[in-house]
Amino acid sequence: MRGSVMGTAVTLAAGTLLAAAMTTTAAASPPTAASTPAKASPAPTVLVDCYFHRNVRPEDFILACGDGNSRLIDLHWTEWGPDGAKAIGVNMVNDCKPYCAAGTFHAYPVVIRLNGQQKWHRHPSFQRFADISLTYTGGRPDTFKQVVTYPLWD
Structure with a gap:
């Protein structure tokens, strides 16, 4: 049972570190055309x-x-x-x-x-x-x- 708890803790810690690394990388990356929101075009005259x-x-x-x-x-x-x-x-x-x-x-x-x-x-x-x-x-x-x-x- 102790091995199961330890394995779960390691998995959770690894997941948390991976999520933190991905967030840091995304925040540090300059915006690209794909990530920059497009300006909304005005609604057409109806x-x-x-x-x-x-x-x-x-x-x-x-x-x-x-x-x-x-x-x-x-x-x-x-x-x-x-x-x-x-x-x-x-x-x-x-x-x-x-x-x-x-x-x-x-x-x-x-x-x-x-x-x-x-x-x-x-x-x-x-x-x-x-x-x-x-x-x-x-x-x-x-x-x-x-x-x-x-x-x-x-």
């Missing part, structure tokens, strides 16, 4: 949707939150940064004829631009885009101008 979720380069986006009668689909982003964002996609718009529930959705190709970076009041650690502009590159709904701009949700 696009806030109808449900107040933050989005970065979404594939689709609802413009008409109340009824869903206008939405962007097939979005392909070519730019995304604090100075703005740009995409091409399709605006699906319901003609609401004879009324919206019985209407037909029509596809209109558009260029989308996001602008106006602002602090997001719900989540102040994020910047959000304040407005969205659509430029219709072909046909467009009867009552729409070629370029329309909408404020975005906060």
